[in-house]
Amino acid sequence: MIKLESNWLDLRRLDDLANQKTFIHCLDPCTKLFTTLAFVMIVTSFSKYEITSLIPLTFYPIALMALGNLPYNHLLKRLVVIAPFVVFVGLFNPIFDQSPVANLGPLVISGGWISFISITIKLILTVTSALILVATTGINSICAALFRIGIPKPIVIQILFMYRYLHVLLEEFLITSQAYSLRSFHSSGIHYKAWGSLLGQLLLRTMARAQRIYQAMLCRGFDGEIRLLAMGMRTKRDNIYFVFWLAFFLFCRFLNIPQVLGKLLLEGF
Amino acid sequence: MHMADALISPIVGGAMWATTAGLASYAAKKVQRDIDEQKVPLMGVLGAFVFAAQMINFTIPGTGSSGHLGGGILLAILLGPHAAFLTIASILTVQALFFADGGLLALGCNIFNMGFLPCYIAYPLIYKPLTGSNPSQRRIMFGSIVASVIGLQLGAFGVVLETLFSGISELPFSTFVLLMQPIHFAIGLAEGLITAAVIGFVYQEAPHILKKAVLNQPLGATPIKKVLIVLFVLALFTGGTLSWFASTNPDGLEWSIFATSGEEEVQAADEVHGFFAQLQEKIAFLPDYNFKQPTPSDQPLIAKTESSKEAAWPSVDTGTSVAGISGSFITLVLAYFIAKGLQVAAKR
Amino acid sequence: MSHHTIDLTEVLYTYPDGTTALRNLSLHIGHGEAVAIVGSNGSGKTTLLSHLNGVLFPSSGIVNIGGYPVTKQTLTQIRRTVGMVFQNPDDQLFMPTVYDDVAFGPLNLGLPPIDVEKRVTAALKTVGALELRNRPPYRLSGGQKRAVAIATVLAMEPAILVMDEPTAALDPLARRQLINLLRTFTHTKIIATHDLDMVLDLCERTIILCNGTILMDGPTIDIFHDKKLLDQAGLEQPSSMQSCPICSKLG
Incomplete structure (x- = not known):
């Protein structure tokens, strides 16, 4: 039940963050969507043995969190929740790939460890960039962007509807499961005897709700078509933003900045 | 079971995105053509239902662990495959955005694994034949258990293949399969039992809902199925072959393909490979992505065909790694201070 | 002006599961009237309202709105x-x-964007919710949700306003604000409710439903004074009309 509640709070938290009015928040949602996609493509395109070249890309999430006034801890908390599966799969790399590829003095590092670290960095970068997108844009604007770039309307409507009623149902489910746990004295989960009835009741109630919503829609002239209002405009500022980041990403992709910096440093001494 | 961005290559991610996008617009057309406009709110609310229900813990008797609702089969039973597919796609999209479950690039993979496979494979090919046109409660429950298990097995196998073709993880095919399939058999069984319990309840309390759902599904005659199977094979094929070149380190499965495929095919692959190498040099989108010099013991066959570019990693000496590490550190510090500066500037 | 009238003639409605919710019900509501529909749970209030705009169609009988029968056409x-x-x-x-x-x-009415904008702004202003316009609905309080729900209907510029339990789950302040708002409307109003105090404030006419038929139809004041009748319908006098228990003890 804790899961239900904490997820719901997380959802509301991100929603709050998306409601701010910083420079980043005011950009066109399409711009932010494309920038994020470009970032993820670039990050994942690095070879699995790449570490140093990935480091400069951390500038992107760090800068956006600063400009978008996003708290670091919230995004990092989410990261901790997500990490286990990826880290679990990644941890096999050091086991299966033991070919030595680098040495730091007496310490020999195998390819597996390098690729494991690379996976971890990629994980951090991709997860934070997705969360940043939603925390600076909000689901409604993202859906407006999806619609504008040609995603079929039923899909966009579906996401909007789903998200709208997610809030209602999460609250309802929370109350139901609290009512259940108040009267059950064993573990935290739902006993198998109540599986069908608890979830089934909720399902029937949900379907009845869908019926009522449909009637409410009909009462206001619904004819099978939902008309979305146009939203957002691409401006010069958006173009500059996108081009800047794209240039930065490509720069990071093709020039190993830390390597260059490090060489300069070592030569300096 | 979410596939994650960190474990896939852009080519696998992109191929699966393209496949999923095609499927989604097909499903959207189907749903739109469906005269039943009542489905608009129903899909939305049921999507929210599955999303929220997935967070409820169900105690598995005798194990002390807990299971969760899967949702794919349940939605397909209630909505039909097309609407169910779109509903799952919307759930996974919101999960990817808000909970970073999976990630944006992996979204295509995830929608395929958890949407396409249960809705368009397990439901029509397992559930429907098992339950028949005039199903009893028992058959419905049995069908939903089996379909859930098989759907999840396929999904888990999808994760294995996508990971493998991406070549980021070193897990050999056999090990990965042996890890994934049994775990997901247990998970699938729990999902199936929960789904069956819900469907059983609905059958008793409001049988008309299930009957209406059965009647309301003009699940296309064979041509659509054929189209879908062709699409499925195509997806596997494109994903597979493209990733072939993306993967720098072929292991178990790819070797077995190598062993079974004739010389000509390798030859053909070579030509394609050459084409890709040229293409990449031209557009320089993913340079050196798949041209890492493999360790000689690892894969002599590939090594021969690789264009022998300068490889960055295996030949790294201490000097370069020290430079790299200190440089990375400086970069991080720099990034931090620039961000701090931006923050101050933004607040003014 | 016959435009805003409602006529039900011998309306019978049976749900698909066999429950009969309305039994040969007839009534007439004239232009500009404010009518309360009261009755215990399951007396048929919501079913009756559902007939007024074609959410449900009668199994037999006729529903006329402004002189037109409610049909699919x-x-x-x-x-x-x-x-x-x-x-x-x-x-x-x-x-x-x-x-x-x-x-x-x-x-959905196909209005041009400028008119849509005008209507939305006007409707939100009427209910005092203009500053909420960019909020998602799940970020509203109960009273705000109710106000916005009314605005969604007002934006359609209807002649007749039908409301199902408008004061349910509202806190006293939000309830009072809603009553004051409804009082300003000149529409024909039909309100199904358990909140008899509100009825006393808003509606000059009351219809008591019981088991799908009209038990009583008349001026609100008269009906609320008839304790026996209210008892029979499973209702209770509005608290403002009951003699104060503390004062009566003192007296």
Whole structure:
């Protein structure tokens, strides 16, 4: 039940963050969507043995969190929740790939460890960039962007509807499961005897709700078509933003900045 | 079971995105053509239902662990495959955005694994034949258990293949399969039992809902199925072959393909490979992505065909790694201070 | 002006599961009237309201709105005339933001964007919720949700306003604000409710439903003075009309 509640709070938290009015928040949602996609493509395109070249890309999430006034801890908390599966799969790399590829003095590092670290960095970068997108844009604007770039309307409507009623149902489910746990004295989960009835009741109630919503829609002239209002405009500022980041990403992709910096440093001494 | 961005290559991610996008617009057309406009709110609310229900813990008797609702089969039973597919796609999209479950690039993979496979494979090919046109409660429950298990097995196998073709993880095919399939058999069984319990309840309390759902599904005659199977094979094929070149380190499965495929095919692959190498040099989108010099013991066959570019990693000496590490550190510090500066500037 | 009248003649409705909810019910509501429909749970209030704009069609009998029978052909016109405020605002507010939601109806009417904008702003202003326009519905309080739900209906500019339990789940202040708001409307109003104090404030006429038939139809004051009748319908005198227990003890 804790899961239900904490997820719901997380959802509301991100929603709050998306409601701010910083420079980043005011950009066109399409711009932010494309920038994020470009970032993820670039990050994942690095070879699995790449570490140093990935480091400069951390500038992107760090800068956006600063400009978008996003708290670091919230995004990092989410990261901790997500990490286990990826880290679990990644941890096999050091086991299966033991070919030595680098040495730091007496310490020999195998390819597996390098690729494991690379996976971890990629994980951090991709997860934070997705969360940043939603925390600076909000689901409604993202859906407006999806619609504008040609995603079929039923899909966009579906996401909007789903998200709208997610809030209602999460609250309802929370109350139901609290009512259940108040009267059950064993573990935290739902006993198998109540599986069908608890979830089934909720399902029937949900379907009845869908019926009522449909009637409410009909009462206001619904004819099978939902008309979305146009939203957002691409401006010069958006173009500059996108081009800047794209240039930065490509720069990071093709020039190993830390390597260059490090060489300069070592030569300096 | 979410596939994650960190474990896939852009080519696998992109191929699966393209496949999923095609499927989604097909499903959207189907749903739109469906005269039943009542489905608009129903899909939305049921999507929210599955999303929220997935967070409820169900105690598995005798194990002390807990299971969760899967949702794919349940939605397909209630909505039909097309609407169910779109509903799952919307759930996974919101999960990817808000909970970073999976990630944006992996979204295509995830929608395929958890949407396409249960809705368009397990439901029509397992559930429907098992339950028949005039199903009893028992058959419905049995069908939903089996379909859930098989759907999840396929999904888990999808994760294995996508990971493998991406070549980021070193897990050999056999090990990965042996890890994934049994775990997901247990998970699938729990999902199936929960789904069956819900469907059983609905059958008793409001049988008309299930009957209406059965009647309301003009699940296309064979041509659509054929189209879908062709699409499925195509997806596997494109994903597979493209990733072939993306993967720098072929292991178990790819070797077995190598062993079974004739010389000509390798030859053909070579030509394609050459084409890709040229293409990449031209557009320089993913340079050196798949041209890492493999360790000689690892894969002599590939090594021969690789264009022998300068490889960055295996030949790294201490000097370069020290430079790299200190440089990375400086970069991080720099990034931090620039961000701090931006923050101050933004607040003014 | 016959436009805003409601006529039900011998309306019978049976649900698919066999329950008969309305039994040969007839009534007439004239232009500009404010009518309360009261009755215990399951007396048929919601079913009756559902007939007024074609959410349900009678199994037998005729429903006339403004002189037109409610049929599949006249449905569009009927739904423009009759605005329905549902019991649970969450069922009515399905769009991503308040603005989108209020605009949903006018957009379906095919109005040009400028007119839609005008109507949305006017409707939100009427209910005092203009500053909420960019909020998602799940970020509203109960009273705000109710106000916005009413705005979504007002934006359709209906002649007749039908409301199901408008004061349910509202705190006293929000309830009072809502009553004051409803009092300003000149529409024909039909309100199904358990809140008899509100009825006393708003409606000059009351219809008591019992088991799908009209038990009593008359001036609110008269009906609320008839304790025996209220008892029979499973109702209780509004608290403002009951003699104060503390004062009566003192006296």
